[in-house]
Amino acid sequence: MIASKNLIGQRIAAARMARHLSQAALAERAHISLSLLRKLEQGSRNLTDDVLFAISDALGIEPERLTLAEAKTGTRVHAAIPRIRHAVDAYDLPEDGPTRSLDELHNMVESATDLRVTSQYSRLGEAIPELLGELSRALDNARGAERARAAELFALAYRSADAVAYKFGYHDLSGRMVELMRWSAAISESPVLVATIAYVRTETFFASRNLAPGLRALQAALRPIPSPRTPEEIAAVGALHMRAAVVAARLLEDTEVADEHMRQARRLAGRVPEGIYSGTAFGPDSMRVHEVSVAVELGDGVRAVEAAESWEVPASLPAERRSHFYIELARAQLWLGQRDASLQSLQEARRIAPQHVREHRQVRDALATLIRLYTSPPHALLSYAEWAKAI
Structure with missing residues (x-):
């Protein structure tokens, strides 16, 4: 994905300031006119x-x-992508090989999920291709229940494999895996799993910035479970x-619309731990994280910071969700001019889940903005x- 010209301009300015260069000095070094550089940094000219x-x-x-096309960093993850692609390509044409029992495969899927929620993408990327292939064989051979x-x-x-593809910018691969998740969820005949995959499918719409159908898809996924009763159903519908x-x-x-969905989610969060x-x-804590996220998406920095300050993130939440909370808080603090607090929040996000943070576009945008806000950016920020x- 190529960044917009506004974002490219911001990145040029941030990189220039980090190197203590004036606009005139950079223009001279690059052998371009000063007026062109100014327009590029302002986002009013396209960059050839x-x-x-x-x-x-x-x-x-x-x-x-x-x-940002693409600012890739995870060498081990990127090295694993071809093997993941091969497994996806052959999902219905599995190679011959040993296939463990469904109980053993269940334990392996849980281990992959643990790697995902703790943002250990390198380990997950290396382990998941073999598991995908074995599950293709298991599904091909299974009958009845x-x-x-x-x-x-x-x-x-595939939910875990998709996290690797999506987080590291392989959105075409992610889209293919989402469709395979939808296909297999239908075979499972589990309303909870179908709802879960509808949640994941939203990534496709985030990647293409085509959110209107994404909202319709989520609302359609809510209809089959109008009155969730089991904890699993409540969690699935609440997440949607x-x-x-x-x-x-x-x-x-x-x-x-956003407030009504939050009201429904809050009501359901009160029914489960x-x-x-x-x-x-x-659950209740995940709801608090999303209170901040929704406020940020609405552009209400004050509301986001107030929601965050009235609550302490429990260490029991998954690492990725905790780091996401601090990323969202950093964005809100940045809007309110709280640059030191914003940097501190970003540092906390990095401490919790470094691989998640390093691949996060909004982290890069926030860091670039912070550099421009400091006359002399601190070494820790640079x-x-x-x-x-x-x-």
Whole structure:
């Protein structure tokens, strides 16, 4: 994905300031006019390839660091992607080989899920291709009730594999895996799993920035379970409402839509303890994280910071959800001019889940903005930005 010209301009400015260069000095180094550089940083001019290469050479960085196409960092993860693709390509044509019992495969799928929720993407990427292939064999061989169970394990394993693809920018691969999750969820005949995959499917709409159908898909997924009763059903429906609230807020439509979904999610969160897991964590604490997320999506920094300050994130929440909370808080603090607090929140997010944070576009954007806000950016900020390839 290529960043917009506004974001590219912001990244040029951040990288320039991190190197203590004036606009005039960078323009001279890049052999372009000062007026052109100013327009590029303002986002009012498109960046041609020749100028991109000239500026990146002058800054001493790769062009992809400015365009985000893609600023990839996880070497082990990227090395695993071809094997994941091969498993996806052959989902219905599994190779001959040993196939463990469904109980053993269940334990392996749970281990993969643990790696996902703790943001250990390198380990997950290396382990998941073999598991996907074995589950393809299990599903191909299973009959009757065992086929439904094998399909459920297949979908949950693909849920973990999808996290690797989506977080690291392989959105085409992610989209294919979402469709295989939907296919296997239908075979499982589990309403809870179907709802879970509807939650995951929203990634496709986030990646394409086509959120209106994403909201419709979430609302359609809510209809088959109008009155959830079991803890698993409550968690699945509550998670759908949480995500629908975020999508509605990001669309900046009538805030009543987002507020209504949050109201429904809050009501359901009151009926279950934290930790009920149906594809994503749900419960009272997850709701508090989403209170901040929805406020940020609505552009209400004050509301987001107030919601965050009235609550302490429990260590029992999955690492990715805790780090996401601090990323959202950092964005809100940045809007309110609380630059030191914003940097501190980003540092906490990195401490909790470094692989999640390093691949997060909004982290890079926040770091680039922070650099521009400091007359003399602190070393900790510059070091962080270099690590995240934000400059």
